[in-house]
Amino acid sequence: MKTSRPRRPNGRWVYYILYDGILWPCPVRWEWESGYGGWLPFYYTPTFEFVVGDPRKAYRIARSDVRVRREDACV
Numbered sequence: 001m002k003t004s005r006p007r008r009p010n011g012r013w014v015y016y017i018l019y020d021g022i023l024w025p026c027p028v029r030w031e032w033e034s035g036y037g038g039w040l041p042f043y044y045t046p047t048f049e050f051v052v053g054d055p056r057k058a059y060r061i062a063r064s065d066v067r068v069r070r071e072d073a074c075v
Contacts, residue, residue, distance in 0.1 A: 014061060020046070024045075
C-alpha cells in the first residue's frame with residue numbers, strides 16, 4: 001500500500017544566507033525527499049548552485065494585501 005505524504009508547504013518561502021558579507025534572500029522550491037521522509041527546501045545560491053537547506057531556517061513571506069494598497073493610492 002502506498003503511504004501518503006504530508007502536503008507541500010504552500011506560499012512563498014525564502015532561505016537567507018550570508019555570502020560575501022551580504023545577506024541574500026534565496027527563493028525556495030520545496031521537493032520531497034523519500035530518504036529524509038519529508039519536504040526539504042532547495043534554493044539557488046548567489047553562485048547559482050542548487051542546494052538543499054535546513055527546513056527550520058526557511059522563512060515564509062507574508063502575503064501583501066494588494067487591495068488595501070490600491071485603495072490608498074486612489075485616495
